[in-house]
Amino acid sequence: MMSQLSRYHGYRFPPEVISHAVWRYHRFGLSFRDTEDLLAQRGITVTYESIRRRCRAFGPQYARALRRRRGQLDDT
Numbered sequence: 001m002m003s004q005l006s007r008y009h010g011y012r013f014p015p016e017v018i019s020h021a022v023w024r025y026h027r028f029g030l031s032f033r034d035t036e037d038l039l040a041q042r043g044i045t046v047t048y049e050s051i052r053r054r055c056r057a058f059g060p061q062y063a064r065a066l067r068r069r070r071g072q073l074d075d076t
Contacts (some may be wrong), residue, residue, distance in 0.1 A: 021051050024062055026062045
């Protein structure tokens with residue numbers, strides 16, 4: 001399994017920023033532009049297109065983890 005450092009190697013932003021943007025997009029169902037605005041409020045200038053590319057590259061891993069954590073829905 002790749003370490004987090006090697007997985008994000010070669011990207012402009014640190015792994016914390018990339019993972020936070022991808023996590024927000026998948027966790028809260030935000031648009032790319034909403035995610036861009038939330039990061040801008042924290043002082044991080046990033047385009048929505050960059051967020052889209054990172055979500056495409058790293059998103060399935062985050063989405064899988066969030067679905068797994070959500071658990072089974074019962075029929076009540």
